[in-house]
Amino acid sequence: MLQQTQVSTVLDYYRRFTQHYNDVQSLANAPIDDVLALWTGLGYYARARNLHKTAVILVDKYNGQLPDDLDKLIELPGIGRSTAGAIMTLAYHQIFPILDGNVKRVLARYYAIEGWPGKKEIENKLWQCAEELLPTSRIANYIQAQMDLGATVCTRSKPSCETCPLQSNCRAFQHNLPQNYPTSKPKKIIPTRQTNWLIAQLKTGEILLEQRPSHGIWGSLWSFPETDSSKNIDSLCQDKLFVNMANITTQPYIRHVFSHFKLDIHPHLIQCSINNNRIAENKSLTWYKIGDALLLGLPAPVKLFLEQLQKMRN
Ligand code: SF4
Known part of the structure; x- marks a missing residue:
């Protein structure tokens, strides 16, 4: 886990990057070598390459805007179904589920779903739950609340069940086993x-x-x-x-x-x-x-x- 000082260093690097490339056009115009140079220290360099490729596509094909279409968003480098769903709900107020790490954890606990969410079968189950729970209005508030609940209340190591609004129906809480969900990734020996x-x-x-x-x-x-x-x-x-x-x-x-x-x-x-x-x-x-x-x-x-x-x- 990252220590507090490492987190603030990463945030500083990230802030420096977003201040330098503060719109899609400036990122699309930049040579990839400059983008990677400014990304140094943030790791996961594929993200920087994908951001750059996506910025170029947005400028070339979409007039510098994110398309308001889930399938078109998913076609963009680095954007998966969950990120596309978040854009559709938060930016365009359309009704789609998301399933980032926080939401996976909340749903796995709420429904006491066994199995590692990295497995396709478990992930599909979680997507199904996320879809079934979707409200018909105030979608942006709902999605934001879902993410915030996972980030601040139903946290990975110390869920605050006593203050959680989902407590009365949460199966993991009822069985006093929140930490057992979601199931951990099977351990593999790293070569x-x-x-x-x-x-x-x-x-x-x-x-x-x-x-x-x-x-x-x-x-x-x-x-x-x-x-x-x-x-x-x-x-x-x-x-x-x-x-x-x-x-x-x-x-x-x-x-x-x-x-x-x-x-x-x-x-x-x-x-x-x-x-x-x-x-x-x-x-x-x-x-x-x-x-x-x-x-x-x-x-x-x-x-x-x-x-x-x-x-x-x-
Ligand atoms: S009751 Fe506890 S385990 Fe269940 S969703 Fe809330 S914080 Fe998570």
């Missing part, structure tokens, strides 16, 4: 992967960075060139990075945890010189001064490492 960062640095301080492919982890962000094995780094420097290695020091490993695996990163700091101009053959590789690199879209551990390198040089 650990290994990678090696090749942090090539010139005498003058510039660092070699590589822009990652747009798909996969840290898509389109700038990172250090990587290799699976710590063997043959010298020849990799020659053949892939086009540098002559003068000295190499391996730094303590860094563990980065993703939702579905852990990544153990072994950083190798390589003092080097450029051996020829072949770097132009690989357009994703670029030398950056550390200060300039810190303005790019960077994965959090890369940013941290660069900040430490910058401190060491100052």
